[in-house]
Amino acid sequence: MKRRKEEEELPSLYIPESPSPLLCAFYSQPGAFWLSMGGYDAGFLYHCRFSEQQEEDPLLRWDKPFAFLPLQDTEEDPICTISFSSNRKLVLCGMWSGKIRVYPLQTPDPNLSSLDAFWALSVHDNQKGHLRNVRCSYDDQFVLTTGEDGNIFVFSLVSQEELTRVVEPSHAKIPSPLSGTEMEKVAPDILDTSAYRQVYNLLIDAIIGL
Numbered sequence: 144m145k146r147r148k149e150e151e152e153l154p155s156l157y158i159p160e161s162p163s164p165l166l167c168a169f170y171s172q173p174g175a176f177w178l179s180m181g182g183y184d185a186g187f188l189y190h191c192r193f194s195e196q197q198e199e200d201p202l203l204r205w206d207k208p209f210a211f212l213p214l215q216d217t218e219e220d221p222i223c224t225i226s227f228s229s230n231r232k233l234v235l236c237g238m239w240s241g242k243i244r245v246y247p248l249q250t251p252d253p254n255l256s257s258l259d260a261f262w263a264l265s266v267h268d269n270q271k272g273h274l275r276n277v278r279c280s281y282d283d284q285f286v287l288t289t290g291e292d293g294n295i296f297v298f299s300l301v302s303q304e305e306l307t308r309v310v311e312p313s314h315a316k317i318p319s320p321l322s323g324t325e326m327e328k329v330a331p332d333i334l335d336t337s338a339y340r341q342v343y344n345l346l347i348d349a350i351i352g353l
Contacts (some may be wrong), residue, residue, distance in 0.1 A: 154296030166223050166239075171253050177225075178208070181239070185221040188212040188255065212255055227277045228300075234258060236338040237274025241290055268292040 163182035170176050171190065171210060190210035214222070217238075225238040227248070234255075236244040243264045249251045249257040267290035275287045278302065286298045 166221055167225055169225055171255075177212075177255070178224065179222040181221045186213060186218040188214060188252070210254070212258065214258065215261075223274045224277055226276075226278050229281060229283045233279070234259075235279065235286065237278045237288065237290075238263075239266060239273050239275040240269045241272035241274060241292070242269075243274070243277060243286070243288060266290070266296055267294055275325070 150285040159182065161182070162173040163180045166181050168176050168178045175190065178191050180187075180189065184272055188211065188213070189208035190294075191208045203259070220238050220240045220242070222236045222244075223239055223312045226235050227233065228235065232248055233249050234246040234248050236246070240245060244261045245263075246258045246261045261321050266272075266288055272292035272294065274288060274290050276287070276288050279285070284298055286300050288296045288298075
């Protein structure tokens, strides 16, 4: 059967004029790493392998990622830096907008398939405060951040156990009514239509007298 002449050809692969910037990378397994990019290629983490032709000129190689991971709302706000907590249960991301993102991570998870829900906090300047480092202390008690706005911040990191205990729902108790309130007289309604006009005039006089 002949291919239909009217069948449309696939569009050619678009290559931006300026190469997308490489923002950060980290190892996933021997010989492989995750890569975050900006510009046209923002919005994903790319899983890459080191080229087997290491002796070849890098400008002549055409290495491609073997997997990718879309991340919510990173098309205009890519990840600039990534680190892990000491217990490997949290992924800390520093964003282009100066925000911190924290993803709970299931271990082991070399494919980062558990990077879904996250908690975010605006910290540095959202125009000039691109995050350059987000690191946990050795005991996972503190988080330190540095940005291009010249600021350094330190935060206390609440453990998952403590967070669960704090937000655990408890039975609400309705307070008892104050005693004696049932004997108080109800304030009478204002029936004089000119009363509000008088209050308004008094306010105007007070403002003018300032």
